[in-house]
Amino acid sequence: MDLAVIIPALNERQALPGLIEEIDRACEPLKKSWEILVVDDGSTDKTFEMIEDLARTNDRVRAIRLRRNFGKSAALAVGFDATDADVVITIDGDGQDDPADIPLLLGEIDDGKDLVSGWKRDRQDPISRRWASKWFNWFTAKTSGVAMHDMNCGFKAYRGECARSIDVYGEMHRFMPVLASQQGWKVAEVPVNHRAREHGKSRFGLERYFRGGLDLITVSFLGRYQYRPLHLFGGAGTGLTILGALILVYLTIVKIGGEPIGDRPLLFLGVLLIVVGIQLLTLGLLGQMLVLTRREVAGPDLERGRIDRVLEPHAEGAASANSTSPAHGQEPHGQEPDGAPAGAVESG
Numbered sequence: 001m002d003l004a005v006i007i008p009a010l011n012e013r014q015a016l017p018g019l020i021e022e023i024d025r026a027c028e029p030l031k032k033s034w035e036i037l038v039v040d041d042g043s044t045d046k047t048f049e050m051i052e053d054l055a056r057t058n059d060r061v062r063a064i065r066l067r068r069n070f071g072k073s074a075a076l077a078v079g080f081d082a083t084d085a086d087v088v089i090t091i092d093g094d095g096q097d098d099p100a101d102i103p104l105l106l107g108e109i110d111d112g113k114d115l116v117s118g119w120k121r122d123r124q125d126p127i128s129r130r131w132a133s134k135w136f137n138w139f140t141a142k143t144s145g146v147a148m149h150d151m152n153c154g155f156k157a158y159r160g161e162c163a164r165s166i167d168v169y170g171e172m173h174r175f176m177p178v179l180a181s182q183q184g185w186k187v188a189e190v191p192v193n194h195r196a197r198e199h200g201k202s203r204f205g206l207e208r209y210f211r212g213g214l215d216l217i218t219v220s221f222l223g224r225y226q227y228r229p230l231h232l233f234g235g236a237g238t239g240l241t242i243l244g245a246l247i248l249v250y251l252t253i254v255k256i257g258g259e260p261i262g263d264r265p266l267l268f269l270g271v272l273l274i275v276v277g278i279q280l281l282t283l284g285l286l287g288q289m290l291v292l293t294r295r296e297v298a299g300p301d302l303e304r305g306r307i308d309r310v311l312e313p314h315a316e317g318a319a320s321a322n323s324t325s326p327a328h329g330q331e332p333h334g335q336e337p338d339g340a341p342a343g344a345v346e347s348g
């Protein structure tokens with residue numbers, strides 16, 4: 001399958017028929033095989049029954065119904081796992097994104113990008129959502145180092161291996177470009193058309209930006225210290241321990257000089273800093289042991305998942321053309337210990 005269009009949907013019974021028709025019109029001229037996969041995230045308005053009716057007349061339509069509303073991240077994870085398409089498009093089921101922009105996203109994939117995110121430059125939403133989104137995207141870009149104007153746009157194109165390599169859970173769908181970049185995938189964004197909502201109403205409030213801030217802390221931590229937790233906790237613990245030791249050395253000198261120190265708050269501060277510092281060091285060591293255990297369980301697949309290209313020589317000694325597939329048929333996944341992109345590897 002060349003192309004899969006995944007639609008996570010929750011109570012979008014009215015919007016989906018027109019959206020699917022637009023997707024068919026946009027994909028028809030592409031000369032590619034494609035499918036439309038609707039992931040019903042626990043709808044209560046008979047969305048799945050409507051998709052069943054559509055599938056009887058459109059053999060490109062597939063659907064998966066989740067047992068209950070698990071959230072958009074879970075719906076995307078199910079969709080990614082259910083397709084082996086070379087390229088995956090995700091588009092929200094509310095009809096605000098324009099499927100006519102699908103060729104625009106695919107053009108960036110053809111140019112070598114692994115994830116292309118839409119940028120709703122002229123966003124048709126209330127001003128409160130526009131300003132909250134603008135602040136959130138600015139803060140996310142500064143914190144993550146991935147410069148994008150619209151990180152949370154649901155209209156994206158992925159190279160198939162990229163989509164299936166990202167572990168998306170909770171509400172991490174907001175940070176797909178960051179997660180992909182941390183694994184070494186090439187990300188980009190293009191302006192796309194955004195339309196006013198015609199059916200239903202938005203189920204996202206301003207509180208999602210607060211939750212998103214907490215998720216951003218998680219993403220930043222995992223991206224930088226997933227494989228080296230001792231560098232974070234050990235560094236902080238060492239600093240606190242040294243500071244506490246210096247305080248106690250100072251108080252020892254004061255005590256030798258004949259002054260009492262038993263009732264000084266500085267004494268308790270010095271002891272507290274040393275205790276907390278040792279605890280952080282211990283936490284870092286335990287984290288490092290868990291990382292080692294994970295690597296032993298994953299085995300060589302963890303290292304193979306970081307490979308971008310392998311250059312192999314011909315039998316007669318001339319170098320062959322490189323392959324974009326990882327060694328031993330493994331799909332790219334994981335990331336470098338320091339979050340840096342994986343480079344080309346030459347062998348032979």
